[in-house]
Amino acid sequence: MIRILLAEDQNLLLGAIGQLLALEDDLDVVGRAADGDEARALIEQHRPDMVVSDIEMPGMTGLELAEWLAREHPEIRVVILTTFARPGYLRRALEAGVSGYLLKDTPAEKLADAIRRAQRGERVIAPELALTAFDAKDPLTMRERQVLRLAGEGISNAEMGRRLHLAEGTVRNYLSEAIGKLNADNRIEAWRIARDQGWL
Amino acid sequence: MIRILLAEDQNLLLGAIGQLLALEDDLDVVGRAADGDEARALIEQHRPDMVVSDIEMPGMTGLELAEWLAREHPEIRVVILTTFARPGYLRRALEAGVSGYLLKDTPAEKLADAIRRAQRGERVIAPELALTAFDAKDPLTMRERQVLRLAGEGISNAEMGRRLHLAEGTVRNYLSEAIGKLNADNRIEAWRIARDQGWL
């Protein structure tokens, strides 16, 4: 019997796959969490064999959860289940030692099977992603990432300077660096590229 | 027996709620589609009592599907099931005469119930949205919408001018209009506001 904890912020999906997995007789869903912090609490309480988690959740993300598990409970396997085929996410997940990385458009029938394979020690990666895993490495520095994130929200250079305690010119410089590194033509394009790679 | 057709591009969710609904003995899932066009074909074929559809799908969106159903098969009820609490989406859905508008973070248990109520003729709206339905109406003109969409992809004014066969100054003007109407400070903020309202 594989004891599973689910973390997924979309309630409908949380409930639906919960029921789906509960129908399998070798799987037992011991807990359901709607965000990373709740997941962590339930993990301490139930000590499941495996955590199946979304990435983008309020509070602690699935990647942070995976990294925390690798440190604190390395015996608990992790399967990431996400909408986003972002290379940077996969890379980070693999670096956290996850056993699986599946996309939410996997057919439902395959999920239980993937979980079993992961539990047996196999590493289960969505085939669309297996290739792209090791292409580009994040070239951004912390400062560049900061300004890019803010730029994506439509914040002006002047305002960024104020928030980060930098001269406006400095902010412009980081943005320009980022735009250059990402081969973009402006901040918006740069932001989209970085986001799609999972670098923000 | 309520005969249902599901349209949802996230396969996992499509399969999971399909199974979930099939467990109810007064509900029958007669077809599953992964995009709007497939949904339309299956509707012609099966003539379900109700269509449960996502909004953002490749090809024909759920809103377009709802509008088409209102014209071609007004007897078929529509329930929209989406991630996005965007007022503009709800408004448009209601104008297409849908019977329900639910968010994907509804607990799974409530879904079947909402479907039954919708089938009985009730109009089921996610409570978070019931209020916001009739606040702001889309103030954008077609041109403004066009340039805003392109701006959101990081396209420069010059390039937009080329694509739309307009002088660069004209493009700048539409953007400026849009920024003004939306009370934004720049194109990015304007784009985000419009998108969050469901106006793009």
Place this chain on the structure above:
DNA sequence: CATTCAGCGTGACAATTGTCATGCGCCAAT
């Protein structure tokens, strides 16, 4: 049928954004 008004289109000018050269400190490799 005159008038008003909204949408489309434009260019001049102002403000913001992007690029580049430069300097500083730190650390790792010679």
Place this chain on the structure above:
DNA sequence: ATTGGCGCATGACAATTGTCACGCTGAATG
């Protein structure tokens, strides 16, 4: 102990973006 590279920080200058005043059209209103 140097040297070279990288990240951080800045300002001058160039390019792009944002604002405004304006003209044109057609549809709606009186």
